[in-house]
Amino acid sequence: MSINIAVLVKQIPDPSVEGKLNSDFRFDRSGKIVLDEADLYGVEVALGLIESAGGGKVTVVSMAPNEEVVGVRTALAMGADDAVVISDEALANSHALATAKVLNAAIDSLGDIDLVIAGTESSDGYTGTIPAQIGALRKISALTFATSIKLNGSEIEINRQSNEGIDTVKATLPAVVSVTAGVVEPRYPNFKGIMAAKSKPVSFKSLSDLGISIDDLDISQQKVINVEEAPGRAAGEKIDDPTLAADKIIQYLESAGVL
């Protein structure tokens, strides 16, 4: 069988560099941009499902300023077939619900999509609501926090992280799934993949291409009013003799009253 998958990805400022805010309190994106590592798992899961289903298509969907594609190319180099990037200056201060609506409209533009896959949350904004918001907007099952996914025809079964263990949850396609990190080993793009990614189709869309009016997104419902340094925490005693370490830790635990 053949299956069509949309994978949602975010292109974020390199997390190994200390983050900054612009004077208007938005994340500074002037430095290096990368594919959010949390999204590698979604891309890998999608590619794996296509391989075991024996056919289909993986389309990468990303919303980013200035037609950013550097992270999208990483997903294409891993093996995704094509991509849609939504860029529109009007979306500069977008919030999670507005972003979900925009991504959803982009998914609509792809035609029949059986499965939408996303990471659980981005590494920069870490809101963590977009997968379930997409589910609610599409009126389809939202299978969140998946640690594994199986497809049997039009039935999907996931293992889902719960507070107390793992739930096995079933639904019928179409569905949206968010996958937790670490559940699969994301493949590294090889040279052939990187070269092929350069010529894979990426289509750019604006809000008007998607038939969305910025006024309907109600983007101004929140505004940042203040950012300040959090109170620091002072460093204490430091030792570097491993032979003293265990006794020192035990002593410390005793004085803290937990031992």
Add this chain to the structure above:
Amino acid sequence: METQNVDVIFVGELSSGALASHTYEIATLARSIGSATKCVLSSSNPSFDSTQAAQQLGEYGVSELHSVNCGSGLSGNALASYIKGLIDTAQSNSRSVIVVGPATYLGRDVLAHLSVFADRNVLANAVGLELNEDGVVSTHMIFGGSKILKAQSSGDSPQLVILRPKSIAPQVGDEKTECKVINEDASGLIDSSATTEIVNSEVSQSEGPALDEASIVVSGGRGLGSQDNYEKLVLGVANELGAATGASRAIVDAGWVPYSKQVGQTGKTVKPEVYIACGISGATQHLVGMKGSKNIIAINTDDQAPVFSVADLGIVADVNVVLPDLIEKLKARKN
């Protein structure tokens, strides 16, 4: 917005059959921002005693406990649909509504669905919430907790908030409120195309306390070198101390431990009496989840590791040398 006009509806949750600690935290917050507070939770756990829970919530000023049957699937959509009904009723009585849910698997699912049903954005990962004349002001930690951001939202009803557990100290009210139990069925409120079915639930056999409830947390990072070492050493120390085990994002990403163990910005916040970071360098993403701990012990070979900047006791040494010794000495101490 003014407290006397505000109804707070919040998502309660169970942990091992009893109310989770974050339910008391949110109840405490709810009392400070609204004049009527209602707790909504999924009644799927057969061992749940709603009468007893209502007694406890009454101490925190909660006036209604809605115990909702969500059917055999995931509860997020059903609870959100049910809460939407409560919002509509309250608003038709000229009340403003603030809905608060915990930043947990369930809480995020509920608020995400509700955000679409109510067509309102969610203020995610708040660590504080207050009212002012313009509406609601929420507090958030950004950049690994190094900065505190405040956001102003309008006074439009409803406002939707996801609160990180361990942000508010739970405190009972001055007076006990009569808390009424309301049993409802929301299983029919979900669109048929959006249904899910839980076909099996497996409870992990972890021997120690829950990560977000424990008084000691032992966490491991990449410095351990392997999953084997994590299991032998971090679990070994935790067993001796009766501690919960946690992990850095790096080793969750590497697949050594499940996501549920992750401490940090994209994971859980913990505030134990003692946090022991083993082979964790202390990326800002991790620090935000643990720097509220009362005492922090860090073990790392790199003298310059950022984790030492928040550690009360820093040990510059290899965890794979220190921890076996510590396990031995803790065992010997017991005898």
